[in-house]
Amino acid sequence: xxxxxxxxxxxxxxxxxxxxxxxxxxxxxxxxxxxxxxxxxxxxxxxxxxxxxxxxxxxxxxxxxxxxxxxxxxxxxxxxxxxxxxxxxxxxxxxxxxxxxxxxxxxxxxxxxxxxxxxxxxxxxxxxxxxxxxxxxxxxxxxxxxxxxxxxxxxxxxxxxxxxxxxxxxxxxxxxxxxxxxxxxxxxxxxxxxxxxxxxxxxxxxxxxxxxxxxxxxxxxxxxxxxxxxxxxxxxxxx
Numbered sequence: 001x002x003x004x005x006x007x008x009x010x011x012x013x014x015x016x017x018x019x020x021x022x023x024x025x026x027x028x029x030x031x032x033x034x035x036x037x038x039x040x041x042x043x044x045x046x047x048x049x050x051x052x053x054x055x056x057x058x059x060x061x062x063x064x065x066x067x068x069x070x071x072x073x074x075x076x077x078x079x080x081x082x083x084x085x086x087x088x089x090x091x092x093x094x095x096x097x098x099x100x101x102x103x104x105x106x107x108x109x110x111x112x113x114x115x116x117x118x119x120x121x122x123x124x125x126x127x128x129x130x131x132x133x134x135x136x137x138x139x140x141x142x143x144x145x146x147x148x149x150x151x152x153x154x155x156x157x158x159x160x161x162x163x164x165x166x167x168x169x170x171x172x173x174x175x176x177x178x179x180x181x182x183x184x185x186x187x188x189x190x191x192x193x194x195x196x197x198x199x200x201x202x203x204x205x206x207x208x209x210x211x212x213x214x215x216x217x218x219x220x221x222x223x224x225x226x227x228x229x230x231x232x233x234x235x236x237x238x239x
Contacts, residue, residue: 008109
């Protein structure tokens with residue numbers, strides 16, 4: 001897929017549990033929009049992650065509702081149901097989801113796969129991991145406590161990474177590092193790193209705080225969009 005600016009939309013798929021969606025997710029999406037001149041980021045709560053057999057803490061319906069509330073009216077952010085629970089009950093695989101979405105991208109458009117560093121370091125264990133970057137170039141955002149000094153070590157076997165010149169707009173204030181990814185068979189794709197996004201927000205830490213604080217918790221201070229914090233309180237989630 002040609003990633004140069006064309007006539008079609010530039011779209012990033014942003015999958016995850018969103019359990020709950022927080023301000024860190026929004027910061028990553030905004031940075032990716034600025035650095036890669038995206039028209040849309042698709043926030044896609046996952047139905048069933050194959051690597052998390054215990055499932056999410058909140059139901060898919062609650063996570064979907066919170067994601068809708070958390071986007072804050074930003075016209076570039078959209079809720080995507082591509083990773084919704086399957087009628088068969090089978091897990092959702094990112095490779096299959098991206099293949100389906102790529103088929104919907106109009107000529108001249110581009111599809112990217114946006115993820116945090118915590119997801120990227122586990123990429124080798126994903127279904128069809130070596131194929132994913134060639135369906136949609138990866139955009140990896142840093143996060144506190146997660147080292148990205150050795151990108152090559154996190155990549156599936158057979159893939160080689162070479163740094164190239166930055167191709168973001170010169171006026172963009174978001175740091176973007178660009179690479180070329182090549183497979184043993186000679187397939188090539190771009191790979192992007194957003195190294196300066198040290199937004200110290202963790203969904204697991206939010207859940208821990210809610211569980212331990214009792215009914216008097218004023219959840220959401222500097223961690224969650226107000227509407228998401230209100231939803232958690234009203235529905236008694238994570239208690």
